[in-house]
Amino acid sequence: MNNRTFHKQNETRIRLLILAKLLPWLFIGLILMIGLIRDxxxxxxxxxxxxxxxxxxxxDHVYIVDTTRNGFRAVYKTVKPVTDARLQEIRKREKIRAAFARLQHDAPIHFGGSLLYTDIYDFAVFAKQYDVGPDVELHNIFVMGYEKMNLYIGPNPGIENSARWMNMGxxxxxxxxxxREVFRCSTDTPSIYRYWKCRAPHDISLTDERFSHFSEEERLY
Structure with a gap:
């Protein structure tokens, strides 16, 4: 090995050592620069x-009822996960509060003054017309009111000792x-009616079945 080759290899080694010692500082400098740019x-x-x-x-749970206090309870939720602070801000938005108020006012008029026998799917299609903004969606709809809820209590030929009364709690x-049904209710897909806290196969139906969907033995207290 001649002197020239030896000096070249030695120089390369020194540069690598210097670079190795500087790398941590270069890394810290890069982080500080990124932070400064973001600030x-x-x-x-x-x-x-x-x-x-x-x-x-x-x-919110929005109660849309007629003068007899029968109708529906519409549950609205955020489209995406949000912080508690953002949820509170969304709840106070004037556009959302105004849409809820219009729905409460317009629905009884649209359905002829009474919501007692209004089909839940017909109501869902109507309610979805009210713009609550991109951050909120109609999530669930429940039948509401003493007389309307009691339409779903009565002798069921398919259930022995079917429920004789509804616990409003x-x-x-x-x-x-x-x-799922709320999202698809404006399409031509078959209507599926659901019955809260009931067991299969009586928890759903393809028509609006106005009788009990659980037995007294299955009752929740």
Whole structure:
């Protein structure tokens, strides 16, 4: 090995050693530079959204009833998981509150003044016309009111000792639509009516069955 080759290899070794010692500092400098750029460009996330604690939130239970207090309870939820602070902000939005108020006012008029015998699917199609913005969606619909809920209590030929009364606290046997039915109710897919806290096969029907869908032995207290 001649002197020239030796000096070249030695020089390369020295450069590698220097680079190895500088790498941690270069890495720290890069992190600081990225942080500085982010600070200068402003925050990417609104402070009320800046949290890992997020979940789908219930915006409101909206009661749409006629003068006899019969009708429906519409449950609205956030489309995406949100922080509690964002949920509170969404609940106060004027557009959403106004849409709820219009629905409560317009529905009884649209259905002839009475909601007692209004089909839950007909109501769902009507309710979905009310724009509550991109962050909120109609999630569930429940039958509401003493007389209307009691349409779903009565002798069922397919259930021995079928329920004779409805507990308004548990709402067992009450008719409702899940989010799937609410989403698809404007299409030509078959209508599926659901009955709250009832066991298969009586928990669903393809027509609006106005009798009990659980037995007294299956009753929840």
């Amino acid at each position: 200068c460009s402003g925050p990417d996330v609104d402070p009320i959204d800046d949290s890992y604690m997020k979940s789908i939130g219930v915006v 548990t709402e067992q046997g009450n008719q409702y639509l899940s989010s």
